[in-house]
Structure formats: structure tokens, C-alpha cells
Amino acid sequence: MIAHIFEYSAPTDLKEALGQLASGGKPLAGGMSLIPIMKLRLAAPEHVVDLGRIVALNYIREEAGTLHAGAMTTHYQIESSPLVRSRCPLLAEAASHIGDVQVRNMGTIGGSAAHADPAADYPASLMALEVQFRLASSSGERTVSVEDFFVDTFATALQPGEIITEVIIPVEDPSAGVSYQKMVQPASGYAIVGVAARITKSGGKVTKARVGVTGLGPKAFRAKAAEKLLEGTEGTAADIAKAAAAVSEGVESNTDLHASANYRTQMARVYAGRALSVAVSRAT
Amino acid sequence: MATTTITRTEPLVGKRIRRREDPRLITGTATYVEDIQIPGMHHACILRSPHAAARIRSITTQPALDMPGVVAVFTGADTQGIGPVPCGASLPGLRVPYHRILATDRVYFVGHAVAVVVATDKYIARDAIDLIEVDYEPLPAVADPEKAIAPGAPPVHPEWPDNVAFTFHQEGGDIDKAFAEADVVVKQRITSQRLIPTAMETRGVVAEWRPGEKSLTLRSSTQIPHLMRTLVAQMLSIPENRLRVITPEVGGGFGSKFNVYAEEALMGFIAMKIHKPVKWIESRRENFLCTIHGRGHVDYFELAAKRDGTMLGLKLKLIQDLGAYHQLLTPLIPTFSVLMMPGLYKFANIQADITGVFTNCVPTDAYRGAGRPEATHGIERMVDILAAELKMDPAEIRFKNFVQPDEFPYATPTGLSYDSGNYAAPLEKALAAVDYPHLLAEQAKAREAGKLMGIGISSYGEICAVGPSPAMPAGGWESATVKIEPTGKVTIMTGISPHGQGEETTFAQIAADELGVDIDDVLVIHGDTTVVQYGIGTFGSRGTAVGGSALYFALQDLKAKIKKFGAMLLDSDDILFANGQCICNKTGKSVTIAEVAGASYRAMKLPPDTEPGMVATRFWEPPNFTFPFGAHIVVTEVDKDTGDIAIKRYVAVDDIGKIINPLIVDGQIHGGVAQGLGQALWEQAVYDDNGQLITGELMDYALPRASRMPWIESSHTVTPSPVNPLGVKGVGEAGTIGCSPAVVNSVVNALQPFGIRHIDMPLTSEKIWKLVNAGGQA
């Protein structure tokens, strides 16, 4: 319950923050993952750099066909943003599944992505949405695709001293159908599996399918085999079943007290089927 | 003296009255142990073993002692003279390991206390813990009771290599004859998994030593302040009358605080050593690791019956996971299961064998229901298994075997005498509530459509109002003192120690009715051994049934005294006491209770053979337990794809005798059902093979949440208990006991198309999914 002693700073300016991070500071975003593990003494950063006062990291805006969300935008802000709900409903839906009211009030999209918990809700949608992350460090900025960003369990493309500053999300085709379906671990509320689906149809055929999966493997991933199987089909129940069955292809499933690897694999298929069915039915 | 016409006011007993405890609780002004601040208070933090079994080679404390702010570090070597942690149970041949308050040469479970740091600040105390070095030599451990009694298992206590703490045998009737006459015998292994009580407030102790007065005050989050005083005084070898135990607001107990733990004596020891007040608040992790767990049964049942469904006899081999030590009642809990074995049925013949087994785990002890949920789960499952075997309706087989209303008091083969009942009534009411024939038709349709719909019934009984003193190690009576102050205000001091059950309200209702005073003029005090006469405490659904009865009798004594003073003041022998006034039937003149009380304290004149003052105390010994009963019906639907269980309806009909406050009773039923449902569906304390508790936090131990609870349709039948003057039976544990078999029966019923006969709790989605997808092969 009591963390180790640490130094604390709360810069209001991004540059200043990046400078402090460059000299070994640990970034604190919403703190929903970091603070609990600090309290259990599983983490003991010497210097915590609180990003919570950098106003310039908290925004949602639309620019030329993309939504831009500052890294410090909270799950609640995403969940309740009329802009996100209309222009990228999948992200709002995913945000509404995270944790609980209090966690959504504090937790941030940047913090969640940077933590790269293999069972977090956001990454499935971020994968399906093919977002990009703008990263910054004291030595400059760069943009990486979501696929390059999530590297492994709790491991991302972030270099020491580097943080996410922005998530860039393509505005959804208004005719697309989306859905995030999650099997909830009863104690923690984390996803046993979570599947985010985006479907675009044209002339009665699925022209584009995007499927992001969390909870199943060491990191969130795109189920490309499933996507391929669905694209070009009419999206019938049989088509969906076939695609859903392929959702776990090439992934070594996680196992824990709440779900064995085999069960998780099967549930990924079931929830992929559900997410795809809803998404297909919502696509116009 | 006023002359008044008396109109009878409506009684408060039986009314939905909002609780008088609540204003402080909803405004954040209640005082729990952690809220206590005493000038100069120090803080303790305990270092605990990460190993389930290990030898302690050495402990190095100096670096911790050197830390600024640390005032002391104590280890087992410093506390050898304190203790042991008491076991109140005595059974023939019981092996009782010496339970030191801090480990000395060896640790026996993960979480075993090894050292304690005392510092000026809780942050410093926590930091200093990391500076203590313990050199452990890990030893093989065993965490599963069946593995522990298998040959070659590592001994938990080297002095008892078979890991058996006791065996216990009980028989009633002629079990061999019953089985010989049976047409059918069904057998099943049924487990009742280890559970973690998880009161939202963890345990905590504040100890304060006043050297001048040579007195120690312990503020502890407990259900049993007086028993704690007696036992801790013994542990610390101090005179009992110089130890004061105060129970401030207690944030839930569910049995886990019906105990005396090492930390209570340890904090007392520290306060006496350092001459400063000291506070210890258990962390949630410690709560999971070191506060008692519940259940932990492996039961082998055999039920013998006639082909027409008449049940003849029941055999049980019960393996109880005790953990590494006996806490206060650890070995007794499974014996309650044996007492409860026959359930509501006319079994003439039973046989039970308990093996109490040591494991390298935290001790099990009383958790909501304490032995009765395990027994009820077993018998109610066995009845369903028999019904399936005989292709009988589960309701019909129950009706056929119930003890009948004209058979009370009913002597059971386990030696109990059931007080009163109409066991068919709640089941009939529950069946009507769900429209059983219609429900069965609906189920048939659902099955045709390939849906897995289940209907589950449990007809449970329980042993409450614990209990007559001969049945309890430390007495089963309860006490009450009622004082009418000179101004007419009424103060009740009860020996029970409620912590959420609402007796500050229900007792005030009883007193207000009996004395005819305004409920706001009644104050209920509990939980301070210096203020309140000795009492036993709150557990076993006894608060109102035993404590309330003591109160009732004290009130009768006072009423008699009031009438004596009234007669004197009104100068008449023809006196009526009603609505808080003594009235002369002849003249119509009256005196109020305040006037009577005032006169009794001024004592200008006293009635013959009457002492001044208006105080009555009763220590009431119940002649018997009470036996509440009821029927719960649960409708479920199982998702074939995921194994998820949806509870479509939850109907609870409970007969808890007379009801004092229906609002509070509803709350008790709901909360009880939630804990039963928790066991049925989600909760399990899981130790790995090495004795590590891997459900060591709320991240993995799944408590029921708001979104997962069904709506509970609660109603009652009322069969008063003849055992006590209030006619109450007790409600605290009913929901829990009735719930789990109804849920499991429902899910097993849903999976009947797959030939499923039994599923052990918790019914996790994965477990169900596997059964469905393996076509019933577990």
C-alpha cells in the first residue's frame, strides 16, 4: 500500500517533461497501472514525471480525415466525446468497457497503450482502427504504426525517455459497422479476450474487415487471416464463422487461473464471431 | 400527575424502519479502528513469510532498527512468553499445535508472521520491513487436504507426520440396516471450496497501555469483544480486569472476526513494551493470507433410498482442510456440518466420519454459515442426484421426505431437536412464485430449441441462534442490561457485538414497544468491555434470537419494577402499564415512565422490597438452537458457446420465524444470497502445489459485483420459534445456506441433456464449457 520514496515533478510544458524523461524519469499518466504496482513495490521509479499538468496533451480534434487524441485524454473523455462517438464509434465503445467509472475518469489512452498490458481493452480497437502513435523524446518526434508499436507483453516501440504524445485515428467510413466484444475476467475486469471488429460493405460484399484481438496472446494483434477470409464474402453467418475460427491463427494463447490456453482460444473465436456479426449487421 | 386516555400506539416490531446506525455511516463520521488517532501513536508493520514451509535459519533486524523513526523490531525470540493463539475447541484426541504469535524456528504457511516493525509513521514502518533479512530454508509443503493424508506427503507439523489433527465419528439409527434395505444407493464426491471472507474492512488493532493505571486498552475490529478480552488477557498474562476491549464500528465480519488472532496480543505486547499507543491495520493482501478462510471440504456422500423416493440413510466421509493451525473454532466447524447432515428430511439413520487435516495454508474457521452451508450443499445436491436417478421431480422427492408440521419438536439422528417448522410451506410458495408447471413446460420448449435452461431447488434448513451453552466452547447465552435514566431515556447495553446487522435499530424497536417510549429515546450500546456487562458476541445468526431475548427478559424485569413504582406513585394496586405510562384503572390517573424513573432514582420513597434505580440485567441461556428453513428456486440459462451462466430468476422464500424489521431482513437475505452465489459461481481460494495463494488479491479472487448479481425476489413464511420469547429464528446466514445448492442444482439441471450429475463449485464458465463441449465428460 505504500510506495518507495521517489522524486516528483509535474511539468506543464511538454519540452520540459521530455527533458526530465531523458534523464531517467518515469512518466506518470493516469496512473491506473503504475500506481498500484508502485504501492505493491513491484515498481520503484526514482523520479516520477507527472504528465497530468501538460494541458497540451489533452485534446480530441478532427483534422483532414483523422481524429487526433492527445495522449492524456481520459477514457471517459473518449467514451463521452460526441466527436469520437460519431467519427470513430469503435474507440468510444472500447473506452466504455475499460475498468470502471473511476478508472475511466483517470486512465488515459496514452498511458494504457504505453503500458501494453496483454489484456487491456484499448489495444484491440487501436489495432483494428490501424491508428498511429506520435512519439516524442528530447531528441525528436516520430510516428509509428500501431502494429509496430506493440512489440510484446508490456513491451512497446517506446525508447527510454520517449512517450506517446498523440494517437492518430482514421475517421471511420460512416457506412462501416463496428463492435467491441469482451469476455470479462470476473475478479479484475480485464479482458479474458476482447475482439474489436470493423466491417465495410459495398454491393453486398464485405470490402474491408479489420479485427483486433486482446487478451489472447502476449500482445494485442490483428487477426489478418480472419480478415482475409471475410473480405470478399457476403458476410453470412457461415462466412463469419469461418473467419472467426481463424482468429487465433499463429498465436500462442495465454493461460491463467481464469482461462486455460485452449478455452481462451475458443473464446477468442466465439467473441470474434460475436463482434463480427454485430459489425456486419451494423455496416450499411 | 396527568390524566390521560390511552390509545394503543402501533407496534414498531414488524415495521420497515430505517436504521438508526446509518446517519453516522452515510456522512463519513463513524469511527472504525483505522480512524482512531491517539497522541503519540506508533505504527506497526508485520513481515510475513513468502514460503509455505521453511526453516528460519536467521533473522537480521539491525538495519531496520537503524532506520530513523523505527523504535523497535520484534521477532519470535522476543515474544516466546506470549500466547499461544487460542484454540477454543476440544475434541477427543485433538492435536493442537502450539501457535506462537510470531514464528520462531519455522514457518507453516505463506503469510505466517515472522517479525514486526514499530515506527513513528506507517510509511517508515513499511520501509523498514524491507530492511529485515530472513534466511529461510524452504521445505516441501502440502496445500491440498487429500494430498496431505496420502502416503509420503510432507508433514505440516513434523511431530504428526500423518497430517491428521483429529478424527470424529458420529452415528444415529442403524445405518447398515438402512443401506441393506435400500433399493438404490447414490454416491457422490462433493467439494466445498476454500473461500476468503473478505469483509470490506480488514482487521485492525490499536493498543494503548496506561502504565500508571496498569491497564491496557485494545480497540479491535472484532465480533467478540468480551471473549477477546478473556483470551488476550490470558495470552498476555495480565489481569482480565485491566484489559479493556473496545469494538468501534466494524466493517463486516462474516465469521472472520469471530476469532482471536496473533496480532491482538502482539499489539498489546508492543504497547506495553514501548509505552506508546500502537496501531496495526491489516492490508488486503494480509487479509487474504492471514485472516481465516472458510469452507475447505471434500465430502464423500452415500444416500440410500427406496424406489419410491423415501430416503433411508446418509453416510458422509468428510475431509476438512484445517490449514496449519487451529484458530478459535477451526476443528469444530466440520462437526456443525455433521449436525446439519439430515437437512429437513426424515432420515432415521446417519453415519459420519470427519478427518481434520493439517495443510500448509492459513487456518479455516467460521465463515458465514460455518459448516452448515457445506452440509446443506451436500444434502441438497444428493437429493437432486437421487431424484435424477429415480427420475422423480426434485420438488416431489422433497415433499415426500420432509419432516411434517405435526412432528415438532423433531429429534434428529444427529442429536438435535428441531424447534418448529412447516417445511413444505416455503417450497410451495416458491413453486407458486415461479409457476412451476409453466416453468417446466417452458424448459421443455427451450430444450427442444436446443437451449440449456435449468431449474434448481434447494430446501434448506439451518442451525441458528447459536446456541445453548453446552454446544459452545465459551458459552452460548447472551446478556442485556436496560437502564431507564432519571429523565426517562432508555439505554440498552447488549453483550452482542453487531457490525452491520442493525441491532441498534431492532433492539430499539423491541424496547420502544415494550416500554412504550419513542424509539428516539432508546440508545443501544455495545462493544466496550468496561461499559457493557460480559457477553458472547455476534455470530451464528444469534444476535436477535439470543441477545434480543436477553433484552426482552430484562425489559420484562423493568416493566415489573416500573409497575411497582407506578402503583406506589398512583397509590393503587390496579395498575396498567402501556404506552410508556402507568395508569390507574380506577381513577384513570397516570404517571409517565420518566416520572417513574425519576422517582426511582430520587428514592424519596420506595415500594416494598424494591431497590432504587431503574436498571435490569439478564443473562439468558437459550434452551435450544432455532432452526430456520426455506426454499430457494433459481432459473438459469447456460450459454453453450462460452459456458457462461445467466441467472434468469432468483426466488427466495425464507422462514426465519417472526420478523422484527422487514427492511433489515431483506438486506440480510440479499447479502447472504450474494455470498452463496459468490461461492457457487466465482469465489475460490486457490493455493498452488507449493502452498502459494495465487488468488492473493481482489484481482484474482472474484467477489460478486453489482453487475453480476441477479434481482432477488425475497419473501417469507412465518413459523415462530417456540425457543425464545420473540419467536425469531435468525436470518444472517439463511441466504448463504439456501443459495449455493439451488444454483448448482439449477445448472446441473440445465446440463441434464448431457448426462451431467454433479459439478463442483465454483461453476466457472470454463468448467461448464468443458462439460458442454465434451458431451458431459468431465
Next chain:
Amino acid sequence: MKREISVTLNGKPRTDEVEPRLLLIHYIRDVAGLTGAHVGCETSICGACTVAVDGIAVKSCTMFAVQADGKNVLTIEGLASNGNLHTIQEAFWNEHGLQCGFCTPGMIMVTKQILERNPNPTEEEIRHGLEGNLCRCTGYQHIVNAVKTAAAKTGA
């Protein structure tokens, strides 16, 4: 190294020196002496420590006091005004939405947030909103009733 923070706690400004690692819940309870919010776990699951920071319900065990510098903190103690219970407090009392009372301050504070954002929640929405708050006594049914009642009162 200690830092100075200024917090408006239940409407009253105060300034204190705190260690950065001091949790907001410990600041409220141990420094400011307001013990209504409780600690029920250490993994941010139970919600007993819920308070509002700048009108946002947070688990004060998962926030450092320094993060609250310059902010408005409202605890259960600040809810009643002029001796009158808040509608939600009244509803919890009337509906018997509590037993041991330990989780109650957190429940009431999160209910406030739920109703601020959705004045007429369905039962499902109420239960979803209570997801971050554990109660071991009530089975939640009376809490759900309390939230419904408070909503009806507030809406009326």
C-alpha cells in the same frame, strides 16, 4: 523531498507539506483528519476510497496527494450542506443501502458521479456504474434501489 501542496478540501483551502509518495487517501485521512473515505484494498478494485477531484470521481488510493495540488477535493464529509443530508445520502438511508457501512462513502460518491452524468439511469446502467465499488454486505439490491430513489428525487 517534501513538497507543498494546496488543496481545497470540502470547500476549505489548506496547504500542507507532503512526501510525493503520500497517497491522496492518506492525505485526506491522516493529514486532514477526514476519515470517511476508507481503504479496502491496495489494487484499486474496491472503490471504498472514492472521492471527487474537480468533480471527477476517483479512487483516492490510486492518486498521489501531489497530483491533487491546486484542485478541489470533495469527500463524503462535504456532501451534506447546512446539516441537511444530500439526496443520495437520504436515499441510501431510506432504502437500507448499507449494512456495515464501510463501502458506503465510496458508493455514495460514485453514485453522485453516475447521476450527474445520467440523471435517469436504468437498472443495468446503475449496476454498470457501480462496477468499481465492492460491497460484501448488501448483495447490491438495496444500493441499486437507493440509486434509483435518488435519481427519482433529483429528477423530480
Next chain:
Amino acid sequence: MKINGTYLVHLPQERAYALLQDPEILAKCMPGCDRLDKVAENEYEMKMKMAIASMSGLFDGRVKLADQQPPSSFRLLVEGKGKIGFLKGDGLLKIETGDETTNVIYEGDVQIGGTMAAVGQRLLDTTSKMMIKRFFDKFAEVTRDLKTPGPVPAQLQD
């Protein structure tokens, strides 16, 4: 917790067998390990800093090699203890020959205790797998130029 897997290394069998027991190589490849200090034949002490995302912990550890059956198998025993708990691994490594490549087949048991065990349950399997993968990835990287016997190049000793 049971673990098992197979890893392909681009080394001949005997070379793989030797390098997998080379304390300098092991020290390089074991995540968070700084160095191994020999305390007895086939037994080493180490200090380890395990870091997974924000989580980290210091461990005092011991590595033992046993039941050596050159060039085909040996047991690797790793123990570590720190303030956040302890871990114990006991693995049998089977080195199966190909010509240019070799399969390392491991199976064993990992025991975790303390805070890590109590709060990290859902992540133990995933992170154990990741740690093992990190070990072999690093092993592949470190041994890329060591297909034939010889001293470990100086640039690897930093």
C-alpha cells in the same frame, strides 16, 4: 507452473551444448542478469534485475548446472529471491542435433512466491514465456558468430 517449448539455434549440437553452459553466455542471455560468479563447480551466484514494463525487482540468485549428458542434455536450475518474492526454475534442456541447426527442447517447472505470486497470477504464464523467449533471442544474437569453438569475443564482454 509447467513450462515447455522448443527453440531453434543456428549452431551445431556440441557447440550449442557448450555455449548454453558457458557462464559468460548465460550471464549475457538471462534477462536482467549482470554477471555470474562461480561459487562451486557448475554453480554460480548472480544479481538480477528483472524488469517487465514498469515492474522491476532485484534478486539475489543462484544458477546450477546438473545432470550433464554431453552433448545432448543437462538441467538448469535457477533460484532468485528478492523483496517482491522468490522464483525457482528447474528445467531440463535437451539439445537435439541437426546439421547446421539444433533444437533446444526445454521443459520444466517454475515456482513463484511472494507478492509476485499473489498479484501477478494472470501474467505469470505470459511473462515467463516472454522471459524464456528473451533468453533464446539473446542467445541467438550473442552466439551468431560463435559457431566454432574459441574465446568469447571481447566486444561481448562489456
